[in-house]
Amino acid sequence: MLDIKDFSIFETQTGFDFKGFLIKIGSYWKWFLLSLLVTFTIAYEVNIRKEKIYGMETLISVKEENNPFFTSNTSLVFNWGGTSDQVQTISTTLQSRSHNELVVDKLQYYIGYLAKGKYNIVDAYGAVPFYVNIDKKKGQIAGNLIGIKFLSENEYEIRIPFESNSVSIVSYSDNSYRKTAVAKGDFVKRYKVGEQVSLPFLNWKLQIKDNPGFYKGNEYFVQFNDFDTTVSAYKGIIVKADDKGGSIITLGMQGTNKARMVEYLNSTVKMLIKRQLDNKNQFATNTIEFIDSTLVSMESQLKATTNELKSFRQGKNILDIQGDGSKFSDKALEFDVKKDEVTRKITYYNSLKAYLKNSVDYSKLPAPTVAGIEDPNIVVNVSKLISLSTQRSEMAYAVKSDKIFRDFDNQMEAIKKVLLENIATAKASLEYDLAMVNSKINQTESSIKQLPEDQQELIKIKRKYDLSDNIYSTFLQKRSEANIVKAANLPDIHFIDPAKDIGGGLIGPKTSVNYVLALFLGLLIPLIFVFGVFFVNNSIQNTEDISKLTQLPLIGVTGLSKEGTNLAVFERPKSALSESFRAIRSSLQFLYKQQQLDGAKTLMITSSVSGEGKTFCALNIATVFALSEKKTVIIGLDLRKPKLFDEFKITNEVGVVNYLIKQNTLDEIINTTQIPYLDVIVSGPIPPNPAEMIMSDAMKELIEELKKKYDYIILDTPPVGLVSDALELAQYCDVTLYIVRQNFTKKEMITLLNNRVKRGELHNTSIILNGFQNKAKYGAGYGYGYGYGYGSTTYSNGYHEEDKPKSFLQTILKKYRKNHMQ
Known part of the structure; x- marks a missing residue:
């Protein structure tokens, strides 16, 4: 029969012996020491095998540069907005995919130049004695390391290990991939420096740099990387606006190769300056293109009237208008020129109105001054519309926020409404002016009809010739003004400190982090072991255990x-x-x-x-x-x-x-x-x-x-x-x-x-x-x-x-x- 005393085991439930656990930890100090030795050794080996990380920077300023030739008659300058708007636009552009694609493609950074380091293969861009010229339309082996060993100053050996019977080929003209068959094993072949390499999986011409140094017997590697992956890596460029000066921007990069970062930072700024200046000149470029297309038709018209005038004078033996005919001819020419100016303005307004209603891209609009329109409301609003449209297209590749695009669309819609009202008002005034000019032309033509028929015919032909010549001369003048404006435009972005390797710049690797982690793991691993032993070991350890368990x-x-x-x-x-x-x-x-x-x-x-x-x-x-x-x-x-x-x-x-x-x-x-x-x-x-x-x-x-x-x-x-x-x-x-x-x-x-x-x-x-x-x-x-x-x-x-x-x-x-x- 069971006794109640048999259940006394439940009377001796004990809690966690924290003091005993601490003492137990101290007893295993040798294990902790060994664990720390192992973890710190591993951390040291990891640290010495890590490539050094450097940080490079370039400093630029954003200052709105006004065209020195700007007048009310040459208002052809494209404006990116205020300085703060430009800083935001520049920051977005520098990190956009489209911009970095241009820079990577220009520098051909998808080609990796590598060399053997002490522990691994490292990026040797700028240190290798050669470069390769590739045909972008032809395929290059993708991803594989291509070994290059210089047998002499003028001869090198290519070695490519093929692990399968096919490899991927990339064509950088359209970034397309395809497969091609190869023989499994090591491909080895010799070439002369400057000799064209034409293989199913490799097409280049290797050239030696100026002042290459000693390179005979050295071994290097070339690797063709994915274009989009390379671009994505450079989209992470650090862009910081100076808190003290809103127009100062610092561009920074971090990586293992200082030469590569220096060239990229300077090239990305140069590309940005070029694009910004091209956009700044867009108004003038649009105007020049419009004028050139107009001059073509005016030139043929002027040539036709010149021939007609020449033929008439020869047939009638009349060289010039005489007497009252000269007076009437001058008045008629004055009114014709006035009518042409008013007509050109009305035509521009009609064209602008149709463009606003039927198009969504306003970056190609010509300047209003090309039609002689100097109304500040029209000129400023057209300039704003082109600016917003260009900024929206620039941000399309970098910004994914629908709200930002809606804000742009709302602003452009508001400007369009204002422009349409301005056009309606301006057209009403111009139609009145046109009616007045037509009335004066009719009066003058009535007076001309009283002259002899030969004089009337000569005045008619000469009016056509003088009008065409006047219009042609006016457009030539405006084209010259537009070219002057375009040539005189200055970029708003300027280098303060271009990126340069002056030594230093080391920011990593963070070896202290690895050592802290080694310390943590070196203590944690034996601690977990001791913790397990402490709980698994259910034996008597000291007098306190006995006093807790029995009287x-x-x-x-x-x-x-x-x-x-x-x-x-x-x-x-x-x-x-x-x-x-x-x-x-x-x-x-x-x-x-x-x-x-x-x-x-x-x-x-x-x-x-x-x-x-x-x-x-x-x-x-x-x-x-x-x-x-x-x-x-x-x-x-x-x-x-x-x-x-x-x-x-x-x-x-x-x-x-x-x-x-x-x-x-x-x-x-x-x-x-x-x-x-x-x-x-x-x-x-x-x-x-x-x-x-x-x-x-x-x-x-x-x-x-x-x-x-x-x-x-x-x-x-x-x-x-x-x-x-x-x-x-x-x-x-x-x-x-x-x-x-x-x-x-x-x-x-x-x-x-x-x-x-x-x-x-x-x-x-x-x-x-x-x-x-x-x-x-x-x-x-x-x-x-x-x-x-x-x-x-x-x-x-x-x-x-x-x-x-x-x-x-x-x-x-x-x-x-x-x-x-x-």
């Missing part, structure tokens, strides 16, 4: 023997270990005194399982009693696994078993030892029924007889956690010592001990912590010379001989013998 008194703490024998007290009576057993002797005498015992005293020594040091403690406790000149006998009652006889170099042929079966007398089984006052009774032959023999009356008789001859009787019994022999012997004992071994006895065994004590199976039980080491990994240290008193924490400090330091080999041998003998 039974702890009367002593013993260490490990540093000698090759279990008779530690006899071999070294002044050692710390001997002092700890003397302290236990004092505690036992106090226990006996409490029980008011007279005569012989009995002591049973047991434990949970084998290997916890029962025999070791029994021998040394018996020794300290014997050394105090008390007649002491130690009985080996572990009938299943006898081993007491080995310690005294005697045989196990005659012992307790022989007495219990009435084969030998008491005097015949008692053995004297080299230790005065100490006798020993071994177990004897292993019986088939050890438990029954211990329960026999003969055992009681044995104890009674021994009490007559000895002061102290010490029973070395089997483990109580494995067999019941010790429980049967408990009735003969005054005190029971339960041996707990540090880092060996499981905590659950203490709970079982509590149950046995509560059920009365063991009585007057005390605990000894055996095998204690004064090291951090075993818990709080008390030293070998500390013994606990019964029910108190009093202890005595041993006066003992100091151990001489031993060599490392001696220490290993001692530990080996010690672990195998206990």
